[in-house]
Amino acid sequence: MWRLMRPDAVAVLQDEKCRASLARYFDVSDNLKHAKFQIAKRLEASFAPQDSLENLWRLHEKLTEEYRRLEGRLDAGKVRLEELPQPSLSYMDLKVEIAKRILQHCHFCRRNCGVNRLQGKRGTCLCGTQPAVSSYFAHMGEEPELIPSGTIFTLGCTLQCLHCQNWTISQWVEKGETYTPAMLADVVEWLRRGGCRNANLVGGEPTPWLAQWLEAFRKVQVNVPVVWNSNSYYSQATALLLAGFADVYLLDFKYGNDACAERISGCQGYWEAATQNHLSALKNGELIVRMLILPEHGECCAKPILEWMAENLGTWIRVNIMDQYRPEWRADEVPELRRRLRGQEFRSVVDYARKLGFTNLAS
Secondary structure: OHHHHOOHHHHHHHOHHHHHHOHHHHHHHOOOOOOHHHHHOOOEOOOOOOOOHHHHHHHHHHHHHHHHHHHHHHHOOOOOHHHOOOOOOEHHHHHHHHHHHHHHHOOOEOOOOOOOHHHOOOOOOOOOOOOEEEEEEEEOOOOHHHOOEEEEEEOOOOOOOOOOOOHHHHOOOOOOEEOOHHHHHHHHHHHHHOOOOEEEEEOOOOHHHHHHHHHHHHHOOOOOOEEEEEOOOEOHHHHHHHOOOOOEEEEEOOOOOHHHHHHHHOOOOHHHHHHHHHHHHHHHOEEEEEEEOOOOOHHHHHHHHHHHHHHHOOOOOEEEEEOOOOOOOOHHHOHHHOOOOOHHHHHHHHHHHHHHOOOOEOO
């Protein structure tokens, strides 16, 4: 059925530029290579519960380098995953332990609220210790290379975008249903066995639930590429934990300056967070960049973003320039966001991307 609904999801399999930028993703999706989390579970880690967080991070840094070498050997066929022993403690277990420690002084996102979520306190995202799931299904509205995408929508978000199109999820208007990591693992496996190309972690925003997602994938038995579908406003600690876990980083690049980010999404330091995390994504996995073009934000946001990406990421990367903006939630509080995007505004950004040399546009 999805082949009829989205024929471009079939045609993309012959798109050489898309396949080149997401080569490993396609191989994992086709079970020709192993998802990163599966490899991470076979890399031994020696640590104890009483070890300090500082020492755990030192070990994580060392194992991240070992992980890269192991992934390379596996991808080259020099060793088989099935031949590797099951360690009593793994690189994946180490990630879970570090993430649990972070919950005591939460800094998964750039806000660095520092609340102790294990004691029931909640920061800006309003997330506790048990994920609330809005829905999960095979999504037919994503980029063609992701369809059918096994999307799992969790509540809560690290931003407060006044124009949020998923505001009932991000702002906890919905109650959602509480899931344990084991239940999340079951959902991932069910979606994969139902034909989904990936496990797409989205919201809201997945960042507040990183500890629970790591715990869930420690239990997942199927081979499935992990898509980290994020607003890019996460901390360096989160970026480090995503290395060796996320196969594809599906990252929004929302603003080309901090003033617009603070005025519309109520956050500080967005540009630094977004640029650092896009660079980290390209280093540690494969990248799809989403740019939702906002009315009257072509010159101040979209074009500076494209210029930075051309210089720092490369014009070969997969970019989805989106024209789906519509006024939602509290968009009327921002004068220029009270209307839909005009066709000329969108075409201006796409033309500029092509002028800069971008050749792998999903739009």
